[in-house]
Amino acid sequence: MAPGAGLPAALARSFFGRDPREVAPDLLGKLLVRSDGDGPPRAGRIVEVEAYCGGADPGSHAYRGMTARNRTMFGPAGGLYVYFTYGMHWCANVVCGDEGEGVAVLLRALAPVAGVEAMFAARPRARRETDLCSGPAKLCQSFGLDGTFDGADLVAADRGVWVGDDGTAPPDEPFQTTRIGLSAGADHPWRWCVPGDPHVSGPARRRGTAAST
DNA sequence: ACCGGGATGTTCT
DNA sequence: GAACATCCCGGTG
Numbered sequence A: 001m002a003p004g005a006g007l008p009a010a011l012a013r014s015f016f017g018r019d020p021r022e023v024a025p026d027l028l029g030k031l032l033v034r035s036d037g038d039g040p041p042r043a044g045r046i047v048e049v050e051a052y053c054g055g056a057d058p059g060s061h062a063y064r065g066m067t068a069r070n071r072t073m074f075g076p077a078g079g080l081y082v083y084f085t086y087g088m089h090w091c092a093n094v095v096c097g098d099e100g101e102g103v104a105v106l107l108r109a110l111a112p113v114a115g116v117e118a119m120f121a122a123r124p125r126a127r128r129e130t131d132l133c134s135g136p137a138k139l140c141q142s143f144g145l146d147g148t149f150d151g152a153d154l155v156a157a158d159r160g161v162w163v164g165d166d167g168t169a170p171p172d173e174p175f176q177t178t179r180i181g182l183s184a185g186a187d188h189p190w191r192w193c194v195p196g197d198p199h200v201s202g203p204a205r206r207r208g209t210a211a212s213t
Numbered sequence B: 001a002c003c004g005g006g007a008t009g010t011t012c013t
Numbered sequence C: 001g002a003a004c005a006t007c008c009c010g011g012t013g
Helices: A009-015 A020-027 A116-122 A136-143 A202-212
Strands: A031-034 A042-053 A079-085 A089-095 A103-114 A161-164 A175-177 A191-193
Touching (some): A009 A020, A020 A042, A020 A103, A031 A136
């Protein structure tokens, strides 16, 4: 991993004022990085994302307006919105758009790139590398992301977390489907994957591999 | 490989 | 009291 890395300025700008449906596919191929100064940094390449479109999107936490839980979504772009769900799991989003809009991109799956040992240590149940970050709650567990990271600033990397760019371009033709696990707003095709990547979360991977092989 | 159900507790109605 | 942007395990084919 590049020493002294932080969120590249151009990448940071790409979050501000921009629709999550544009930001989401552009995030494919970028790196999520966490450096806690206490061991080797962890990094993973983003291979699956979903866009959540604020007050106009019944599938979004922001649909019914701001609450104590989702206030980070309504903050400035470049924030990390981390929420708790199903009594057990954390999920992480990159806030984009304009302040007050409540739009964000959910990180659903990563291909581990660095710090794999730390990820296995954080997920004792994982047997294979594809078990580490193939789901929104799995990747948070592998990276040690929980509620203390909600509201972290990805631009300043104030909590040691940022999004990096190593020059890998997003796929020319990302695999696009409807979002997973929703009861409302499930009809919108606002989920994007790297076609055929084995780290994409379960049901999606099946469709992805079928389409690419 | 695929499917079904239980875990677990915060958040919002 | 119901829903929940999920995951894991044990069943069956």
